[in-house]
Each structure stands twice: as structure tokens, then as C-alpha cells.
Amino acid sequence: MRLRLGLPSKGRLMDQCFDWFKARGLALGRSGQAREYAAAAPGEAELDVVLMAAAEVPRELAAGRLHLGVTGTDLVRETLPDWAETVGEWARLGFGQADLVIAVPQAWIDVDTLDDLDAAAAAFRRVHGHRLRIATKYHRLVRDFLREAGVADYQLVDSQGATEAAVRNRAAEAVADITTTGETLRANHLKVLSDGLVLRSEATLFLARTAPWPEAARAARARLAQRLGLAQPDG
């Protein structure tokens, strides 16, 4: 039985995925023209490779339309309620590392921790008459994180891109964004809170727990595990 594997369709992340499989003796490649969103695996590999936006992989796994998929931990945890029951982490791929962090203007020398952020938010609301705004596209992750930490009097404002500029544009007072080196944050006069790490993300091979896994699919998965040198997944 052929398994459906979803991979990111664009850029560096797609190339790194191809490299990862190739290093394990499985040469995947874009089929046909460069613009076509399909990839081919060697016939004996029992794999149908589907290319899609990394952000869509979690949903497709949850819907059971993919058996396997590569995407970031951040996207899985942001998109899927109770992600741990919906998908299983099979292998961390060692690339695509990024941290989701809370960052504030460097000029806020009084704010270094979430405790400071909370106190600053309370004072900010008194002065400005509205809650302290944090720009992000990771609403669920950031909200859960701040609730856990007991931060109040903040407001999440949606930002789907160039989030670092939100403060300068006066659309927000702080940001929660993905960063690898922190360079873009620094260039925009922002600093990461010392306890502001929401999530450490990495490209990961997930398997759908909710997809039907008939015996033939399990067998194919077992052969794939052997071929890739991965441990057999549980469940």
C-alpha cells in the first residue's frame, strides 16, 4: 500500500526535506515541470509525495488525508487543539530550527521577564486606556503561554508578516515572533525576554494518528522505517 507524504512546497525547507530523505537513500524529486506541486519517489518506495504549504500540513494530517507529513512543530501546535493526540512526532529532522519568542523594545530597560511584562502591561493600560498590544500570528501558542505565566492586560493583534515592524508602526507595543538568530529583532530595536521562549520549533516528520492505518499501511510504514533507519513508531 502506498502512503501519502506531505512536504513543504517551497524554498529552502523543501530542498532540505529532499536532502534529508536523499541522505537516507530515498531520492525524492519534483516531478515534471518545476512549477508542478507533485514529487516523485522511486517506485518501490510505496510513497505518494504531495507538496503543499507547510502551514497546511497539520490540517491535512488531522483530516487523515496524509499518513505522514513534514512541517514545523510551531505550526502543528498552533493549528491543532490537542495536537499530541492528533499527530505523532516520528523524527526531528535537524533543520528549520526557529524559536517563537516574546520581544519588547530595547528601550524598555525595566522589562526583562514576563513578570516585568505583566507589571508594564498593567501600568500601560492605566496610562493609555487600552491593553498592551502584542503582534503575532501564533495566537493560540502565545495566549496559552501568557495564561500559564499569569500575564494579564495584554491584547493580541494579528500580524501575518513583517511582525518585527509592528512596534515601529505603532500597531503594537511588543511582538511574539519566530526568530533564528534574533538579528531581525535587534535590527528593529527589539530584545527577547529572558524567560520569553514560547516554543523551540524544528522541521519534524509527523504521522497522522487519526488517519486509518490498515494492516497494509502499517506494513508499508514499517518498511519505510527500515529504509530510513528510523525507529518503528508506537501506535
Add this chain to the structure above:
Amino acid sequence: MDDKARARAEGERFLAAFAAAGAVRVEADILQPAATLLDLYGEDIRARAFLTADPVRGELVLRPDFTVPVVERHMREGAEPARYCYLGEVFRRQDRAGGTRAAEYLQAGFEVFDRGDPAEAEAEVFARIAGLLAPLGLRAAVGDIGILIAAVEGLATTPARKAALRRHIWRPRRFRALIDRYAGRSPVPPARAALVAALAEGRGEALLDAAGPGTGLRTRAEVAARMAALAEDAAAPPLSAVETDLLGALLDLAAPAPAALSRLRELARDLAALAPAADRLDRRLAALADRGVAVEALGFEASYGRTSLEYYDGFVFGLYAEGRPDLPPVASGGRYDALTAALGSGPAIPAVGGVIRPGLALALAEGRA
């Protein structure tokens, strides 16, 4: 009739009882402006309520309860004393797959706005609701957020620390962390220690200059004001062990109501600010007894209601099916004077109310729950 229709009929029966007690029946829009709730409860409401939007009115919420619209209506057009009742669906979001909470269910509610005797109003709301549900043999839990507020106000510490504690009464973990910090039991974060040391050496302005121009709305003056607050806090003496022990004992207090009152009186000997709160509990228990409530069977928990919606700030109660921790309370309610102050721009109006879930009450009565 299907279950929903029968739940509604059961709700109508409760409503008739509230109306007989002089309550005016009111309705509320299902779509409510989200801004009000977001300002009251913050972003957490997004995980608990259904938010939607249209391009003209902006963000809207499917009413998660009736209390806010009923208070708003009362502020707009009500004369006091006033009492209201309502019956309708409320909507709660399910953020966990496989969860069992209902996304929509009926609430039958009773709300009293009365500047008269507060103990009497609280006892009446509790007794009417408990009376309607008496055949179900429910377990009653009661608490009083006002006691915690009084304890915080009575601590021998700075107004800033009291304000911070008060603000986090409804976030128990945060509250505990603040107590530990104010008591000197948790280490000062290194960056803060360094900042406070620099301020003590008069280097505050230099640090602000070195940090460069600010971005965004928060001004240099606001940063400087918070730095001053940090310096003041660092200079404040730690909370005494006597007071933190007392607070711990208070938070852990759980006993049948009369025993809890005695314990509270004992604690008030060390923290005088608790005495008026103990008097209020005393009067409330007397008023409940006058209405035939068996107060010795009421389980009093000082921490009860701390993790529910933030608007309760005094008496709180819940009625639970015995031995069924998987079920939500069949009824709940309490005092929410502060909510009326937050929603209006004027002073608080004494307000107490409660809701019943007719669907759950009926299911329990029929052995279906």
C-alpha cells in the same frame, strides 16, 4: 418532546419561580460586542467564547453568559432595587479535542440589584436556586472572594504590592509567585537586581540614554516611572512569615461553613482586616439559616471561585451532583459589585445573581446525566 424542548420547559418552570419572586423577564442579543468582554477578561475569553466578526461592527461574541448584557441594560434603564430573570442559550468554546463540555446550553438566571442588606440578597438568591434544585440532593460549595481581597488589603506592605496581589487574585499561580517574591522566598531575577543596583547609584538616566530612542507608544517617562516603582519595591521590607503563613492558612481553609467561620475569627486575631469579612460571613450564614438553608451542610472553601470568571468579588456558590466531578455545576452564582463598576463609569451597584442549567438538572432528575 425532544430533550432540548423539555430542558426549555424545565427552564420555564424555574423562570416562573423567579418571576413570582418579583423578577422582570429580560432578553439579550445572542451576538454581543466582543470589545466589552475582551476588556473585562482579556485574551483568555477567546479560548472560552465563540468570537466572530462583521466588517461594520467589528468583533462580536456569541453570548457566553447573560450577566454582562443584563448589567448593561440595568445601567442604561434600570431603577433600583431591581431584579431580573432570563432564559436562553449561552455558548462556550471547546478548545480541547475530546472534551465533554457542551458548546451551547440553556441558562435560567436570576439577578438582584439591591442596595439594601447584602447578606439578605445573597441568601435569597442562593436559597431560591437551591430550593428549586432541592429534589436533586446536590452538594453545595460556597466561598467568598471578598475575604481574600480583605486579607490582601490588610497586609503590612506597600500599596503597589497590594494592588498587584489584588489584580492577580483570580490567577492563583501568579498570586502565589508574587507572595513568594514579596516574602523574599524567590530569587530576584539578575537583570532586575542589576537595574535596581544601578538606580541606587543614580545611574538611571544614563541607562535610559544608553538604551537609545524608544519605539512604539510606551514612552521614556513610563519606563522611568516603572524603574522608580522597582526601586521602591526593592526597598520595601519583605512580607513577614506571620502574614504569609496566615495567607496560606486562609487559602487552604476548607470546612463546613460554621467551622470555617470560627477559623476565620481566629485568623482575624492576627490580621484585623479579616474581622469585617468574618462579620459579613456571619450575617450571611444567619440570613441563609433564616431561609431554611442547612448551613452546617455548606462546604466553605476560601479559594472557591478564584479560577472561574473574574467578575465575582464577594459571595460565590456552586451546586454539584454528588460523586460526579465530570459534570459542571448544575447551578452557580455570586456577588459581582466590581463588574457593575467596570461596566459603568460610576460607582459599583451591589449585585448578586445565579444561573441554573435546566438541561443538566433535568438529565440528573431522570438519571440520564
